[in-house]
Amino acid sequence: MHRTFTLVLASCFALLSLSNTLFAQAVVFDAAAARHLLARTTFGPSAAEVEAAVAAGLNASVDKLLAGATARKPRSFEVKPIRVERAALRGLSEEERQKKQNENRREDLQQLRSFTAWWMEVMVGGDAPLREKLVLFWHGHFTSSMRDVRDSKRMIDQNELLREECAGSFRRMLKAITVDAAMLEYLDNDENRAGKPNENYAREVMELFTLGVGNYTEKDIAEAARALTGWRVRGDEVYLDRRQQDRGEKTVLGVTARIDTDELLEILLARPEATRWVAARLVRFFAGENAAPELAASVAAALRENDWQLAPALRVLFTHPGFYARELRGQRVLSPVELVASLTHRTGDVVPPFLLVAAASRMGQTLFDPPDVRGWGGGADWINSASLLERQNWCGHLVGGVNPRDLKGGGDDRALRELARSGNWTPKKPLLTQEEQAGITTERALVDHLCRRFLEVQPLEAVRATLAERVKAEFVGGRCPADKVVRGLLKLVLSLPEAQIH
Amino acid sequence: MLRRHFLGTTALGAALLGLGRIPEGLLVSRAQRSGVERALVVVQLSGGNDGLNTVVPFADDLYHAARPRLGSKQADTLALNEHLGFHKALKSFPALHASGQLATILGIGYANPVRSHFSSMDIWHAADARGKLAGSGWLGRLAETGFPDAKEPELIVHVGNRVPFALSNKKHAPVAFAAPAGFRWRGGKEDLAALEKASASECMEDAPTSVGHVRGTFRDAVKASRNVENAVREFKPATPFPENGLSAHLQSVAAMLTAGFPTRIYSLELGGFDTHNQQLTRQARCLDELDALGAFQAELKARKLDDKVLVLVYSEFGRRVAENGSQGTDHGAAGVAFLLGSKVKGGLHGSMPSLKDLERGDLRFTTDFRTLYAPIIAQWFGMQAAPIIGEVAEPLAVL
Numbered sequence: 001m002h003r004t005f006t007l008v009l010a011s012c013f014a015l016l017s018l019s020n021t022l023f024a025q026a027v028v029f030d031a032a033a034a035r036h037l038l039a040r041t042t043f044g045p046s047a048a049e050v051e052a053a054v055a056a057g058l059n060a061s062v063d064k065l066l067a068g069a070t071a072r073k074p075r076s077f078e079v080k081p082i083r084v085e086r087a088a089l090r091g092l093s094e095e096e097r098q099k100k101q102n103e104n105r106r107e108d109l110q111q112l113r114s115f116t117a118w119w120m121e122v123m124v125g126g127d128a129p130l131r132e133k134l135v136l137f138w139h140g141h142f143t144s145s146m147r148d149v150r151d152s153k154r155m156i157d158q159n160e161l162l163r164e165e166c167a168g169s170f171r172r173m174l175k176a177i178t179v180d181a182a183m184l185e186y187l188d189n190d191e192n193r194a195g196k197p198n199e200n201y202a203r204e205v206m207e208l209f210t211l212g213v214g215n216y217t218e219k220d221i222a223e224a225a226r227a228l229t230g231w232r233v234r235g236d237e238v239y240l241d242r243r244q245q246d247r248g249e250k251t252v253l254g255v256t257a258r259i260d261t262d263e264l265l266e267i268l269l270a271r272p273e274a275t276r277w278v279a280a281r282l283v284r285f286f287a288g289e290n291a292a293p294e295l296a297a298s299v300a301a302a303l304r305e306n307d308w309q310l311a312p313a314l315r316v317l318f319t320h321p322g323f324y325a326r327e328l329r330g331q332r333v334l335s336p337v338e339l340v341a342s343l344t345h346r347t348g349d350v351v352p353p354f355l356l357v358a359a360a361s362r363m364g365q366t367l368f369d370p371p372d373v374r375g376w377g378g379g380a381d382w383i384n385s386a387s388l389l390e391r392q393n394w395c396g397h398l399v400g401g402v403n404p405r406d407l408k409g410g411g412d413d414r415a416l417r418e419l420a421r422s423g424n425w426t427p428k429k430p431l432l433t434q435e436e437q438a439g440i441t442t443e444r445a446l447v448d449h450l451c452r453r454f455l456e457v458q459p460l461e462a463v464r465a466t467l468a469e470r471v472k473a474e475f476v477g478g479r480c481p482a483d484k485v486v487r488g489l490l491k492l493v494l495s496l497p498e499a500q501i502h
Numbered sequence: 503m504l505r506r507h508f509l510g511t512t513a514l515g516a517a518l519l520g521l522g523r524i525p526e527g528l529l530v531s532r533a534q535r536s537g538v539e540r541a542l543v544v545v546q547l548s549g550g551n552d553g554l555n556t557v558v559p560f561a562d563d564l565y566h567a568a569r570p571r572l573g574s575k576q577a578d579t580l581a582l583n584e585h586l587g588f589h590k591a592l593k594s595f596p597a598l599h600a601s602g603q604l605a606t607i608l609g610i611g612y613a614n615p616v617r618s619h620f621s622s623m624d625i626w627h628a629a630d631a632r633g634k635l636a637g638s639g640w641l642g643r644l645a646e647t648g649f650p651d652a653k654e655p656e657l658i659v660h661v662g663n664r665v666p667f668a669l670s671n672k673k674h675a676p677v678a679f680a681a682p683a684g685f686r687w688r689g690g691k692e693d694l695a696a697l698e699k700a701s702a703s704e705c706m707e708d709a710p711t712s713v714g715h716v717r718g719t720f721r722d723a724v725k726a727s728r729n730v731e732n733a734v735r736e737f738k739p740a741t742p743f744p745e746n747g748l749s750a751h752l753q754s755v756a757a758m759l760t761a762g763f764p765t766r767i768y769s770l771e772l773g774g775f776d777t778h779n780q781q782l783t784r785q786a787r788c789l790d791e792l793d794a795l796g797a798f799q800a801e802l803k804a805r806k807l808d809d810k811v812l813v814l815v816y817s818e819f820g821r822r823v824a825e826n827g828s829q830g831t832d833h834g835a836a837g838v839a840f841l842l843g844s845k846v847k848g849g850l851h852g853s854m855p856s857l858k859d860l861e862r863g864d865l866r867f868t869t870d871f872r873t874l875y876a877p878i879i880a881q882w883f884g885m886q887a888a889p890i891i892g893e894v895a896e897p898l899a900v901l
Contacts, residue, residue, distance in 0.1 A: 188778045188828060196827025200778045203618065203833070213621050218862060221617075331712045362684070364663055371664060372548075372773075374620060383716055384665050385655075385723035386679035392720075393688045406688060457713065459700075466700040470693065491689060495697050497716030 027324050029058040036329050037318060039456050039502040040286050041065050042129035044342025047453065062318045066311050068128030069167035077118050079156045081236060082108040105150065112152035116367050117353035119159070123341040124356070134166035135159065136337060137285050139367070140375030142177045142209060144186035146368040153236065154182040155368055170278060170308040174209065175265055181233045187373070190233050194246035197225040204373055210268045212277040216253060223250040227264040269308065275300040279313065287323050288332045289379050295322035330457040333382045333501055336363035339391060340398060342502075343494070346454055347399055349427045355402065359394040363387055383500060391500065396491035400484075401426035430483040431490065441478040443468040446486065450493045456502035467492055540882060543755055543768040543813045544641065545748070546666060547792070549776030550619060552785055553820035553837035553865070556592070557606060561585040564857035568824040572781055572831065582606075586854070591789035594796020602848030603799065604840060605900045607874055609855040611836035611867030615819065619776070619833070623818040627668035629872055629891040634667060640875060641767050642671025643890045648883055649674070649766060655722035656729060659758065660769040661751040669769055675718065676769070677726040682734040682754055686727040698724065730754075733761035740804040741797050748772045749794035756801050759811060766883075775817060779828035795842060803844070812882050812901075813842040816871065822863050835864035839874060841900050845882075851898050869898065877901045 027033060034053040038045035042065070045053075053061040084104045089097050123132045139162060146155050158180050165173035177183050178201075184190040189201035202225035206216045216224075230245030231238060240261075250259045255267050268274055279300035283291050298320055302313040317323060334342065340356045340363075357367060364387045370376055383391075397406055402425045432440070432449075440446050447468045451458055471489050474481035493499065559565045560576040561584065579587025580596045588595045598604035614631070616622045624633030629640035638646075645658055650673065658669050658676040669676045679685035687694055701717045737757035743749045748770065755768050774788045795813060802808040820837025836855050852869030859866065876897035879887040887894060 188830075191779055191826075191828035193827050198778055198826050198828050198830070199832045207618055207620075213618055218617060333712065372619070377664070380712075380715065381664070383719055384660075384676070384678040385719055385726055386685055387663070388716065388719050389685060389687055389723050389727060396689060463700045466696055470696040488693070492693055492697060495687075495689075495720075496700065497713045497720065500716050501712045 027058055027319065027321050029054065029061075032329070033058075033324050034061065035456060036324060037061065040332070041133055041318065043123050043133070043338060044345040046346060058319060062315055065130040065318070066167060066314060069131040069134055069314075070311055071128065071131075072164075073128075075160055077115055077156070077160075079111065079115065079153050081151075081153045082111055083151065083235070108150070108152045109146075112146060112155055112368060113354065113357075115152070115156045115159070116357050119367065120337075120341065120353040120356050123337070124344045124353070131163065131166055133338075135163045136335075137282070138162040138166055138173070140285075140370065140378075141281060142173070142183065143370045143373060143375040144182045144368075145370055149182045149185045151182070151185075154180075154185065157236075158182040159368075165310075167311045167314060168309070170303070170310055171265075171269055174205075174269065175262065177209075178205065178228075178261060178265060179231060179238050181236065181238050184231055184233050184238065189228055189231055192225060192229050192231070193244040194226070194229045197222070197229065197246075199225040201225075202228055205265075206268065208374060210274045210277060211271060212273060212280075215271070215273040215277075220252050223252045223259075224264055226250050227252065227259040228261050231261070272304075275303040275308075279303055282313070282317060285378070286317060288328050290331065291328060292322045292325065295320055298322070330501055333379060335376065335378060335382060336360035336365035336387075336391065337367065339363065339395070339500075343395055343398060343454070347427070347431060349399070349429070349431075351398055351427075352425060355425060356398070359398060362394055363390045388500070392491075392495040395494040395499065399427070399431070399490050399494065400487045427483075427487070431486050432480065432483070437480040440480045441475075443471045443475050446471065446475075446480065446489065447493070450486075450490050451498075454490065454493055455496070455498045457498040459496055459498050463496065538759065538762055538807060538810050539764070539766060540810050540812070541759065541766055541768060542641075542878060542882065543811060544668070544770065545792070545795070545813060545815045546623075546668075546769070546771045547775050547788070547815065547817035548619075548623070548771055548773040549817075550622075550819045550821055550833055551775040551788070551817035551837060552777060552781065552831055552834075553608075553610075553817075554823065555781070555785060556589050556789065557582065557608065557838050558587045558589065559585060559854060559857065560587055562857055565823075568857065570825070571829055572825045583850075586850075589786070589789050591786045592793050594793055594799075598796065598799065598842065599848060603844055603846055604842050604848050605846045606850050607839040607841065607869055607898065607900070608850060608852040609836045609865065609868030610816070610839045610852060610871050610874065611819065611865075612870055612872075613867070615835035615861070615864065615867070617819065617833040617835070617864075619818055624667060626816065626818055626871060627666055629875055638672070639666070639668035639670045640891055641668045641769070642674070644879060644883065644885070645669075645767060646671045646673045647889060648885045652764070652766075654764040655726045656758075656763050656765045658767045658769070659726075659755075659763070659765045661754050662769070662771045664771065666769060666771065669767070675722060677722055679727070679730060681750075682730050682757075685730055687724060694724070729761070729763070730758065733757045733763065736761065739797075739801055741801040743797045743801070744791075744794050746791045746794060748791040749797065752794055752798040753801075756798060756805075759802070759807050760805055777821070777830050778826065778832060779830040781825075781830045799842060808844040811843055812845065812878065813840075814874075814878065815840040815842070816874075820865060823857060823860060823865060824863060835861060836867035837865075839871070841874070841878075845901060847900050851900055870894070873898045874900065 031050055031054050035045060035050045038049060038053055082104060084101055126132060144158055149155055161176050161180060187201040187204055188198045192198040199221055202221050207213050226246040227250055230240050232241045247258055249256060252259055252264060252267055279296045283296040283299055287295060299313050299317050302316040306312040337360045340360050344351050344356060365376055440449055447464050471485060474485045555574060558574045558579045560574060560579055566573045576587060578590055580590055580592060582588055582599060595604060612625060621633055625631060627639045628636035630636035649657060656677050657674045660669060660676050660678040663680050665676050665678050701720050734757045737760055739753055743753055751770050758765060772788060772791055777784045802811050816839040817837055819834055821831035821834040826832050855865040855868050872891050872894050873896055875891050876887040876894040877900050879885050879890055881901035
């Protein structure tokens with residue numbers, strides 16, 4: 001009795017010292033909390049997955065997620081360089097060269113498309129959903145675009161780099177990304193030379209990757225650009241050309257020395273603003289825009305105490321009472337990629353992954369093609385009148401089938417054009433098992449089943465009644481209607497505002 | 503709402519009279535008679551357009567010294583006067599300039615320039631040095647204060663995917679769409695009716711605020727998409743438009759103007775101006791798209807809508823005077839803006855910044871961008887500028 005009491009007391013103190021403010025109370029990890037955790041850290045949790053998480057408890061559930069994110073796995077996608085060697089162009093006419101380069105570009109884009117489809121598949125059904133969620137996060141943080149980096153192998157290598165370090169060390173990730181071939185090309189640091197600086201990377205590494213705006217001066221940028229000089233890319237090889245490197249003295253953020261690239265990054269990592277910035281970005285992505293400041297402060301402290309190791313910081317984030325605050329639940333807008341992957345995880349349909357990629361693109365998120373160097377804005381920005389209709393239409397297509405005439409209007413996606421030519425895609429198996437069908441005898445039961453299965457936020461009674469009314473005529477003799485009707489109703493459920501958030 | 507009713511009934515009337523397809527001329531005069539209100543079309547050049555190579559000071563030796571590889575010679579520019587020339591991709595600009603429909607504002611910028619794309623764009627959007635912390639955009643505030651009772655969802659329309667902060671406000675959520683053909687709810691009529699009924703439900707207390715936001719967006723989207731669909735279906739350009747993205751978006755705007763939309767602010771974006779390398783080809787490609795403004799203005803003239811429309815073109819900053827080592831330019835400060843329309847006082851405004859007296863290698867601004875916003879608010883919309891963008895000492899005489 002006495003021992004238990006001391007233990008409880010000790011853990012209370014531990015918790016208090018951890019958050020030492022508002023959130024001294026522990027997390028009540030009930031079904032709603034488990035659903036919240038899995039909705040934010042995986043892609044569309046099923047009822048069974050939520051149940052298993054509740055049974056395991058908060059700590060074990062978070063351990064499992066993090067174990068998946070940190071596990072070292074060999075790359076599963078084979079990637080090869082697809083480049084035109086200069087020698088192969090020698091002696092060709094301008095027209096022949098152009099033709100060869102265009103062919104090469106097509107083949108190269110095809111490789112990137114295959115990889116994107118692979119990525120989408122592991123988001124939908126892979127065994128490490130948090131890892132892929134983190135890769136998606138970092139793809140928006142350390143972003144690069146295929147429009148500028150016209151080389152699929154470099155884009156894929158960058159993505160694999162983000163995957164390897166997604167819950168590893170931010171220090172290692174920052175250092176690797178700085179000399180990553182795709183990033184060097186995307187932010188022009190491969191053209192940054194002694195005496196002829198290019199400030200692009202110097203600015204963004206401070207503004208977007210580590211410190212946030214307002215935490216450095218224009219002079220710091222000019223000096224940092226000098227420290228970043230000399231990097232070149234040749235094929236897959238990144239090397240430092242010492243003749244192009246500015247080895248003179250520089251002053252960055254108050255430090256004066258012959259600063260080189262590695263030392264510059266250490267100067268940035270040592271700033272307290274850096275842990276705060278990275279923590280704030282993680283909190284915004286996973287918890288949402290309205291998280292209490294204590295949450296980001298705790299995550300920043302964990303990053304500092306663990307020398308930039310991400311897993312312990314993520315553990316603090318996902319076990320923090322602030323993460324489970326009522327006012328954060330059901331308030332985050334799903335990004336298009338999350339929306340299509342979550343939906344497909346829940347239907348269990350085998351949708352061609354390129355179709356999911358194309359659908360997300362129509363909704364405003366094209367993987368490997370962010371709108372700008374900030375990545376994707378996220379939050380409420382995902383929803384405007386056009387994107388909302390696309391989200392509703394495409395969720396409908398993804399559960400009910402795609403018809404070529406649905407593909408008209410907007411977008412020049414090659415995958416969709418191919419699909420439009422090849423006919424259509426339809427689901428191959430019923431949405432409801434026979435057992436489920438047997439249990440659903442009224443239109444209300446069907447509406448409730450679909451809402452519970454596909455929505456994190458349950459619609460009000462009046463809304464559910466309206467949807468039930470729509471399928472009432474289809475219930476003859478208390479028998480669940482045909483799959484086509486069920487899927488038609490699901491399209492309506494997915495068109496509800498509640499389907500856009502989690 | 504009334505105007506669209508009017509359009510609808512007269513179109514029906516025309517059909518009943520056996521006219522079949524409504525002749526173009528009739529449409530023009532109808533849109534006009536129904537009293538189209540003045541509208542502003544904003545074209546944002548994202549990435550930081552290099553003003554020096556847009557309006558080129560070819561007669562200045564310092565320009566050529568700073569840009570040995572990127573500098574344009576007089577012969578490569580389109581004549582403006584004996585010192586300045588337009589970039590050669592802006593083929594329609596000299597005529598618009600000569601006929602007084604185009605105002606070119608030189609040396610535009612603001613004090614203590616910020617060289618971050620996002621922070622600088624925020625300042626232009628907010629018309630406030632605090633950027634996003636100001637809470638709303640200048641066009642959003644203009645709509646809020648100028649049209650407090652407007653009920654139409656299309657009061658502000660953004661043609662494109664990303665709604666800029668300039669439009670943000672508490673009262674009038676902008677309608678946005680990129681391609682008109684994809685802008686509609688696909689599914690059965692009865693299904694849509696059920697959804698509309700579900701989204702009309704008033705008992706919202708228990709639902710999260712995010713649900714209410716999406717619900718409002720859905721209602722606006724359904725309404726606006728029907729109107730856009732009709733407008734685009736009935737529109738056949740009278741002018742040949744070039745084939746590019748901005749041109750397509752401008753045609754959508756022309757269609758909406760022709761249909762008599764209640765829109766007071768149209769917003770468009772043209773990206774790709776962040777020319778840290780290969781600037782010559784990259785900027786030319788962008789400005790070639792921008793040149794679609796020539797077709798747009800011709801279209802409006804043909805439909806006699808030109809005196810109802812004002813076009814503002816701006817970018818978040820100009821670029822560094824000296825070229826960098828990659829045949830490009832880094833982020834700079836003062837740049838160039840344009841105002842286009844039949845009511846514009848055309849010609850050069852502001853003054854060309856010195857290429858000698860630079861601020862950390864950048865052009866010093868001679869014209870605060872708020873002195874360009876002020877006449878748009880005051881003369882174009884007939885509203886007080888100060889509550890929207892603060893006191894402006896010397897508004898430009900562009901209108």
